[in-house]
Amino acid sequence: MSKFWSPLTASLVPYVPGEQPKDKTYIKLNTNENPYPPSPKVIEAIKDAANADLRLYPDPTCESLVNAAAAYYGLPAGQVFAGNGSDEILAFAFAAFFDPAKKLLFPDITYSFYKVYAKLYGLQTGLVPLDEQFHVRVEDFPADNGGIIIPNPNAPTAQLLPLDDIRKLLADHPNQAVIIDEAYIDFGGQSAVELIKDYPNLLVVQTLSKSRSLAGLRVGFAFGSEELIEGLNRIKNSFNSYTMDRLALAGAVASFEDDAYFKEMTAKVIATRERVTKQLLAMEFKVTDSKANFVFISHKSLAAKAIFQQLRDKGVLVRYFDQPRIDEYLRVSIGTDEEMNAFIQALQEIVGG
Ligand SMILES: *Cc1c(COP(=O)(O)O)cnc(C)c1O
Numbered sequence: 001m002s003k004f005w006s007p008l009t010a011s012l013v014p015y016v017p018g019e020q021p022k023d024k025t026y027i028k029l030n031t032n033e034n035p036y037p038p039s040p041k042v043i044e045a046i047k048d049a050a051n052a053d054l055r056l057y058p059d060p061t062c063e064s065l066v067n068a069a070a071a072y073y074g075l076p077a078g079q080v081f082a083g084n085g086s087d088e089i090l091a092f093a094f095a096a097f098f099d100p101a102k103k104l105l106f107p108d109i110t111y112s113f114y115k116v117y118a119k120l121y122g123l124q125t126g127l128v129p130l131d132e133q134f135h136v137r138v139e140d141f142p143a144d145n146g147g148i149i150i151p152n153p154n155a156p157t158a159q160l161l162p163l164d165d166i167r168k169l170l171a172d173h174p175n176q177a178v179i180i181d182e183a184y185i186d187f188g189g190q191s192a193v194e195l196i197k198d199y200p201n202l203l204v205v206q207t208l209s210k211s212r213s214l215a216g217l218r219v220g221f222a223f224g225s226e227e228l229i230e231g232l233n234r235i236k237n238s239f240n241s242y243t244m245d246r247l248a249l250a251g252a253v254a255s256f257e258d259d260a261y262f263k264e265m266t267a268k269v270i271a272t273r274e275r276v277t278k279q280l281l282a283m284e285f286k287v288t289d290s291k292a293n294f295v296f297i298s299h300k301s302l303a304a305k306a307i308f309q310q311l312r313d314k315g316v317l318v319r320y321f322d323q324p325r326i327d328e329y330l331r332v333s334i335g336t337d338e339e340m341n342a343f344i345q346a347l348q349e350i351v352g353g
Pocket of ligand 1: 032084085086087088151155181183206207215219220
């Protein structure tokens with residue numbers, strides 16, 4: 001607490017990212033980063049862009065990148081917004097679309113940044129419980145609300161909500177913005193982007209951080225009706241017109257130009273996830289049906305917190321959430337095959353399998 005803080009600053013409960021410890025080298029399976037490097041074409045494009053033009057402001061409309069993403073999804077450019085990581089786009093969206101007079105709805109177990117943004121913007125929240133198997137039940141979202149946001153696949157449960165359910169949610173709430181946060185959609189899910197033409201209330205948010213190995217570049221997108229994209233631009237241009245720098249723009253465009261590399265890397269992560277899931281099941285772990293680049297696991301008898309600590313001692317970092325309903329679970333990012341072998345080996349020593 002400081003006397004210099006505004007009442008708002010004093011009231012905030014900021015997001016806590018997964019730890020990035022410096023004390024020794026860990027096998028990092030705690031922040032859902034991609035274990036593989038970005039496409040060499042991305043690195044090349046960034047190097048090419050590191051030139052004298054850096055003295056100039058970047059394109060505030062991010063036109064080259066908006067066009068690349070629009071072409072990728074077959075959308076008009078007016079239905080695409082590009083920004084400095086999807087977290088920042090989510091922050092803009094919270095400011096742009098949600099009604100403070102009513103409750104913003106999201107699942108009780110979900111990406112923990114949502115409640116942080118809600119607080120920042122003075123929004124009331126309503127938590128909609130997942131069912132016993134951690135599935136989102138779209139029929140449980142009350143009609144009277146100030147907006148809805150759901151990650152798909154959900155985090156940290158990793159489970160996918162089928163497009164039919166999303167369609168029902170959009171149809172049931174035609175007067176509110178519904179945000180589908182697709183940070184992990186490329187690891188086996190079907191994007192809701194195809195529903196945009198039918199539902200002007202749908203905003204789909206994506207990121208290059210996970211499936212395109214560019215967490216360090218900070219690039220995200222939103223796709224939706226022109227009125228929603230215009231709403232985002234109104235907030236952005238009331239905050240910072242140059243959210244994306246020249247290097248990020250160049251690298252992100254190049255990433256869309258190397259689709260073969262993208263497909264190969266996501267297929268590798270998926271194959272490793274499926275193999276590791278089988279090994280975990282054989283070790284008496286409960287494993288949710290993951291369509292993400294992480295698994296969400298719980299052991300039959302050993303406490304998650306104890307497993308987390310022992311893995312850490314053995315140099316393997318995973319994520320533990322000390323929260324109701326999920327305090328017996330661990331979220332484990334999918335690393336390289338080598339990293340996952342080390343993880344399984346450490347786990348075997350701990351559970352004595
Ligand atoms: C990782 C993640 C984000 C943030 O992605 P950035 O583009 O790196 O800001 C947003 N939503 C969910 C659910 C995530 O897991």
